[in-house]
Amino acid sequence: MSAQDDLPKLLGDCVHCGFCLPTCPTYVLWGEEMDSPRGRIHLMQQHAEGAPLNAPMVQHFDQCLGCMACVTACPSGVQYDRLIETTRAEVEREHPRSLKERAIREAIFRLFPYRRRLRALRGPLRAYQKSGLDRLVRRSGVLERISPSVAAMERLAPPLGKAPRLPEFVAARGKRRATVGMLTGCVQGEFFPGVNAATARVLALEGCDVVIPGNQGCCGALSLHSGREDEARAFARRTVETFESADVIVVNSAGCGSAMKEYRALLADDPAWAARAEALSAKTRDLAEFLVELGPRAERRPLPVTLAYHDACHLSHAQGVRAQPRALLGGIPELTVMEIAEPDLCCGSAGTYNLLQPEAASALGDRKAVNVDATGAELLVAANPGCSMQIATALQRRGAHIAVAHTAQVLDASLRGLGRDALVGRTS
Incomplete structure (x- = not known):
C-alpha cells in the first residue's frame, strides 16, 4: 500500500508525546511548535481533513530538513519519513510556488543529478577558485543580494583539484572474497572523486572485485527527498537496470544509500518494477556496513x-x-x-x-x-x-x-x- 493510501493510519500513529521535540533541528533553533515533527503532523492532519496547502503551511513543511532524527527518537514508531515525503510530493503537485522559487529549484534539479553537467561546471569553477575571485565575490556580498541560494551554492563548493577517473573494473588484491557493484554518485563523483578512488582501493585491498558501471546515473536521492516523485522513479528505474545483476551494491554516500534502500517503497505500486526494486534495495549496503559484514583481512x-x-x-x-x-x-x-x-x-x-x-x-x-x-x-x-x-x-x-x-x-x-x-x- 502506498503512503498516500495509508496516510490516515500513519497520521494516527502519532500520540503527540513530544519525544521528538528535542531531536528536531528546527524546533531546537526556533522553539516553534509548527516547526517540530509533532506540529507538522498536526498540519498534515489538517490538510488531510480538507485544509488547503497555503503558504504558511507549506513554509513549515519546507523548513523540515527530513533528517529523520525524530524517527529514531519516537517511542510510537511514527513513520515520519514516509509522511514528510508524501506531503512534499503533494506540495509539489498542488502548491503554486513563486517564480523565484521555481527558478532556483529548477536550477538545482537540472544540475546536481546530472554528472555530465556537473563535470562541465568543474573547469570554470576550478579557474574561478584559483583566480582568487571567489574571495572577492564573498567579501562584496553581491551574490547574497542577488540570491541567498546562489550565494550558498558558491560558498559550499569544495576546493577542486584534478579529478581521477575510475576504470569500470578494479580487481581484488589476493584471493577474491566478493564481487561488488559500486555507485559513484553525482556530487560525490565530481566534487569528491578522491573518495570514490579510496573506496575502490579499500574494497580491492579487502579482496573484492569492484565493478563500476560507466553508464550509471543519479540514484534519485535529491528528487525523492524533495517530493519530485516521478523524477525520482525515473532515476530509480535506471539505477535498478544498471545494478540488478550485481551480488551487492556498495554506496559511500549516505543520502544515496538511503534512497536506494527506499526503492522498495518508491516503486511498490509499479507491477513491472516492484520486485526488481525490492531485490535491489535488499542488496544495497553502505561501505562501512558492507566492510563490517565482510570482516577485515588487509593489514x-x-x-x-x-x-x-x-x-x-x-x-x-x-x-x-x-x-x-x-x-x-x-x-x-x-x-x-x-x-x-x-x-x-x-x-x-x-x-x-x-x-x-x-x-x-x-x-x-x-x-x-x-x-x-x-x-x-x-x-x-x-x-x-x-x-x-x-x-x-x-x-x-x-x-x-x-x-x-x-x-x-x-x-x-x-x-x-x-x-x-x-x-x-x-x-x-
Whole structure:
C-alpha cells in the first residue's frame, strides 16, 4: 500500500508525546511548535481533513530538513519519513510556488543529478577558485543580494583539484572474497572523486572485485527527498537496470544509500518494477556496513591522528548505521576517535536544504562546527558529501583549521601505510 493510501493510519500513529521535540533541528533553533515533527503532523492532519496547502503551511513543511532524527527518537514508531515525503510530493503537485522559487529549484534539479553537467561546471569553477575571485565575490556580498541560494551554492563548493577517473573494473588484491557493484554518485563523483578512488582501493585491498558501471546515473536521492516523485522513479528505474545483476551494491554516500534502500517503497505500486526494486534495495549496503559484514583481512597500519566522527543523518537515522563506521575506525592502530556533542542534531546540509533554506542551514552548520571544534580533533570524518561541504564551510567561517575526510579515505591511508600526512591538511 502506498503512503498516500495509508496516510490516515500513519497520521494516527502519532500520540503527540513530544519525544521528538528535542531531536528536531528546527524546533531546537526556533522553539516553534509548527516547526517540530509533532506540529507538522498536526498540519498534515489538517490538510488531510480538507485544509488547503497555503503558504504558511507549506513554509513549515519546507523548513523540515527530513533528517529523520525524530524517527529514531519516537517511542510510537511514527513513520515520519514516509509522511514528510508524501506531503512534499503533494506540495509539489498542488502548491503554486513563486517564480523565484521555481527558478532556483529548477536550477538545482537540472544540475546536481546530472554528472555530465556537473563535470562541465568543474573547469570554470576550478579557474574561478584559483583566480582568487571567489574571495572577492564573498567579501562584496553581491551574490547574497542577488540570491541567498546562489550565494550558498558558491560558498559550499569544495576546493577542486584534478579529478581521477575510475576504470569500470578494479580487481581484488589476493584471493577474491566478493564481487561488488559500486555507485559513484553525482556530487560525490565530481566534487569528491578522491573518495570514490579510496573506496575502490579499500574494497580491492579487502579482496573484492569492484565493478563500476560507466553508464550509471543519479540514484534519485535529491528528487525523492524533495517530493519530485516521478523524477525520482525515473532515476530509480535506471539505477535498478544498471545494478540488478550485481551480488551487492556498495554506496559511500549516505543520502544515496538511503534512497536506494527506499526503492522498495518508491516503486511498490509499479507491477513491472516492484520486485526488481525490492531485490535491489535488499542488496544495497553502505561501505562501512558492507566492510563490517565482510570482516577485515588487509593489514591496518598505524595512523597517529585524532579525529571527530560525524553521524550523517541518512546513515545513522535513515539506515541505522552507527556502530559500523566506529568499528572500522577503531580497528586502526594509534587512531583516536572523538565523539561530537549533539551527535543526532543535523548539520544543516540535508540534500538541497542548505541551498533552499540557507539561513537555517548556516545556523545549524555553525552549531555543528562549534561542537566539532570543541573535540580538539585535527580531522573531521563524515560519510556524506553534503555533510562534508556543509561542515567544512562552517569550520572555515569559525576559523577552525580542521581537515575533512571520508571514512574510506582514512581506511585507505591506513591500509596503504600512507601515514598521517595523507589526511591532515586535507580539505575534501
